[in-house]
Amino acid sequence: MNYIVLDLEATCWLGKPPKGINEVIEIGAVKINGYGEVKGYFSKLIKPSVNPRLSGFCKKLTGIKQEHLNTADDFVKVIEQFHDFIEIDNEDYILYSWGNNDKPYLESNCKLHNIETNWLSPFVDMREKYLSFNGNRKKSGLKHIVESEGFEFEGDQHSAYVDAYNLSKIFIKYLDEWYI
Secondary structure, three states: OEEEEEEEEEOOOOOOOOOOOOOEEEEEEEEEEOOOOEEEEEEEEEOOOOOOOOOHHHHHHHOOOHHHHHOOEOHHHHHHHHHHHHOOOOOOEEEEEOOOOHHHHHHHHHHHOOOOOHHHOOEEEHHHHHHHHHOOOOOOOHHHHHHHOOOOOOOOOOOHHHHHHHHHHHHHHOHHHOOO
């Protein structure tokens, strides 16, 4: 069994998206086996197709530069690479993320690009699970939780890879608590 701890960044605006969809622009993930050993890392930018220009808000929040997205692979190619990373055809896996936004973003982007979504199950909201076994806390942001668990938050928030990497520390610490 592999556990895939992931985070996404998506196009964002202060208001609604100009063409009605937030597109995934970055996937970061850490693959962990049943012994809590890190088996691999994944980090890819994705070129958006519906709203190809990032808003100033999104650039500031994520630190992603327009010129990097302009040369990135499209969603279909990155999802194929992600499927290879999680070993979708060869291994059992469970997807984990912090909060309940990542799965709907992946579902809507898969539908946009005519990609099956059955690979998105099972998908676990680690924040909800963490708060249920570790007590409700007023501050449940990832950086706060990582630091309150005694880890240093490494890197800049709102980078999919950085957030997935830091989230993996919590996952490994509580390895036996995440089962669904």
